[in-house]
Every structure is written in structure tokens, then in C-alpha cells.
Amino acid sequence: MAAPKPADTRVVIGRGMASEEGAPRHFITLPDPRTGQPASYLLAGGCLQEINWYKQQYSSWFVGDQVLSDGGLYLCSPVDPLLLLLPLLERAREQQNVFQDLEQILSMAASPSAHLLASVLGGGEQLGCLCDVKEAGGQRYYRLNDELVVAWLTLKAQQAKAALQASPSAAFSGMDELAVTAYAAGLLGEYLAQHWQDRLASALQLPEELPQPAHPPPAADHGSQPSEKKPRLDPKEAAKHKAAEARQAAKAAKLAKEASGMRKLSSFFGPRPE
Template sequence: MLSHKKRPAEVHCDQWVLVAPESVTDLPGKTENGPVFTRLHNPCTGEAALYLFDTNAQQLFEVKAFHEDYHSWFIDQTVQHDGRLLLVTPMDPLFMVLYYLIKAEKEQGKFQPLDQIVIDADFPSCSMLLQCAKLKSFLHHVTDEKEIGNKKFYKYNKEKTLKWLNKKVDQTVRALKIGNVNVGPRVQSTTFISGGQGSDVKEEDYIRYAHGLISEYIPKELSEDLAKYLKLPELSTSLPEPPLKKRKASDGPVEAEEDYTKFNSIDLKTKKVRDRAPLLLSRC
């Protein structure tokens, strides 16, 4: 009788392969802190997920895992059984702060200093978001502000937020068109397939696709409000399944199961390729 072996990913590894911009590991001459892995709320689901701050927490990056079953890495003279590829991409920290602004509005409903809004006993590293470059200069897009005695106070503004998200959707639509990404009605928002567009593709398809992408970074309730703001009609019938030529691999936010934070105090072994660096994260 044949038996099926379970995927070896159950074994906790001491190294992973990660693709990240060179800026993540290029440390300046004088620096207080290097790159830091940390757990934060996923702004869409509220669940714990893995993120990365670069040097001195100037830029936030989200960490996603691309994986297929039964894949491994050959690293030097060893076999890395965990065949996942971790992808690190820049993320607007305002999406993360927005999660706390909405939470504070529901619980307090008043103006507060930012450091009293972005506070979390379960995820104390959330305070690092306030160090991100230019974050405070963009808060006016999603908040009302007051200044009392040289101290600023903030309060979530839903109307401003929807206008800001509308601009994000417009930017995404432009990028989709430039990249010639297929956004037809048979394509789901989690799948990118480049190629010629069908004749049935409408502007609404681009907007709906972009809305789906942006919705991965905002709470469900706000996503529904954004759809109404964009005047997207509700889908009356279920769409047919996309073609089977879609990729089998899945990529999604890395849930905080593995202890990647143990690499915060060690050097990263780096092999650079063009403008991105595949990193071998291992314990020294």
C-alpha cells in the first residue's frame, strides 16, 4: 500500500531564501539599527503577519511567500528542504497606521497624539511605523489634525481616506495598463497574466481589478465603502472560473509562524543579482 509523505515544511528551518531590494541590506556607514523582521497586524485581516523594516526603520516592507509542493533549494553542499521563496516588497506604512486610526475612531472617537493611537500590547513593534520616512507628512490624507501647544493630535476621517484610496486606485489602473496586465472578467484579482487584452475589457474591469488589489491592504468594511465610492456595480452573476493555465504556486503574506525575528541580530549572507538581492538567511 502506497503512503504519501507529508511536505517537509513542517520541520522548522534555520535558513530561508529571500529576494529583497539591495537597499534592505546596504547599511550606511553610521547606523543605529539594521534590518528588522517583526510581526504586525495584517491591515486587511487583522491577523499576525511578517514584515521587515530596513535600516533605522525608514522603510516598511511586506514579506510574502511563493511556494509549490515538494520544492527544495540546493545551497552550497546542503539541501534546503523548505523550498519557499520569500519576497520582500516596499509597502506604504500609511496602510498600517490606517488600521490603528480606524480602531481608535471606533473605540475613542476623539483627537489623540499619534503615539497613543499606534500602540498595541500584542504587537509592540508597531511603534516603529512612526519612524518611517515622510509618514507624518502624509497623515493629512486620512485624518483631521489639530495642534495644541506645539503637539499634534489626529482623528480618522473616512471621507479623506476614500479620496486617498481613490487616488491609489487610479495609480494602480495606470500601472496595470502600462504593464499590459490582463484584467478581463475571467481573471481574478490575485492572478497576474501579461498579454494582449480581450476586446471585452472595459474601464470598469481595470477599476474593479485595482480595487481588489488595494482591498488586500484595508479592512473589509472600508473595502466595501470604497467600492461604493468608486460606483462599482455589484456583480449580479458569478463569473466563470479563469483558465487552468494560471500558476499553481501561491503567494501571500507570511503568517507569523516561523521565528524569522531571530535573524535581526545577525549578518545576512548575500548574493546580489542586479537591483535585487537573493538573501540566504541563516544562523551563524
């Protein structure tokens, strides 16, 4: 096989990418669970991973004898496959309000690679978290149950909240219980249609308007006057603001740490000491 051209070479960081040769890896396209638009995912290392493009300014990669000057890379992070299955289960119930097997449900994705999700769903056993299950002739059949979905989403949000509170990041240490709960719900909401976000917020007893922090961040609209009435901020939007602040703080800390050990490029081209 001919060596790929530099323009075709990309850096991918994800679970299972460094495993032994021959390990199954599949890049697949599935509907985004929130928007329904096609999105790219990676099946590797025994899990489903979402793919995000990241590019830092003034950076390059050395790959073999090539230089990738744009410095971009694909970051793959694990995602719960049930989140991607939820809109498919809804579609299956809307079209035929009957129990269906996993193959029929996955066909709702209208993607030739959707059947590969079966490998990370434990043969369908995980669907019991979202569905009523019936067995007949050694085959399992599923139908979405809204109450089970809300209970599962609530548990996921509580787990995310516990992980955030255990995080060493200073961005979460100053947040009260309500703010952390809204933040966790906002993270989960990135994978949910609006009606599920609303039901999750209700289950978590989040208020329609979160109380303002003691030291609120500067308003995004610099042209507005302080006396103007601010629009209602729902828990999802508040969580997005918190997420942006946390990412900025983490990025600044990382850059400062990296810069402390760097040498100027010109130092590599100066005259050698006698």
C-alpha cells in the first residue's frame, strides 16, 4: 500500500487506537442524538467514542518523516451508546407502537454501519434501562418507556454531578449544589432533545431561573446597559456558561504550565559555546 499523502494524514487520539494490529476499529456515521444531523463516531477499544476536531494555534505534528503543519487532531472520547439509541427508540415507537428487536431499532438510524452498535450494547441487555422488555422464542423485544428514561437520565446526571464534585478542578469547588446539578444536567443535555432536557430538569427539581452567583461573569453583550433586564437563564444555558468558564480556566492553566518549560525557537539556532 502506498504511503498516504501528508494532506491525508491525521492525528487521532482515542481509546484502542494504540492496541495491537488487527484490533477492530470502525469509523461510523450516526445521527447526532440532539440535532439529528450526521455525526462521526469511532468504535474501538470496546466502546463507542465521539469524535471532535481540535486545533491549537501555532502548532504542528511530526508523523514519521512528515510534518502536519495545521497542528489539528481528532480527539475521541467515550460516550454512552444508549444516548444515541434514545432517538431511534422514539422513532421506532412513533412509527409502530409495538415491541421490536434490536436489529429493527438500529435500522431506524438509516446508516449502513448502525448495526455495529450491537457490539457495545451487550447484545441488547442495556436497553432494559430505557425500555420494557419481552422475550419470545429466545429473542428479546423492546419498547421505549418514558418513566424508565427519566429515571435513567436522572441517575446519569447524579453520577456526573458526583464526578464533578470529586474533580480537583478549582472551577467546581466554588459552585453550590444547585449550580453543580445544573452543570451536570447541561452536560447531559448536549446529547438530548429539548423535551428530554425539560423532563430531566423537572426530575432534578431545577428552577426555571437559577440564582445569580455572588460574582457573576461579565455579560457577553458588551453593548447592553447594566440597568437592562436580562433574559431568563434556564439551567441548560447556565450550565453552558459554567462549562465555558471551566474550559477557559483549565486551558489557561495548561498553557501556563507548558510555557514554563519551553525554550525560545531562536535558542536552537544560536552559536554553540566554544
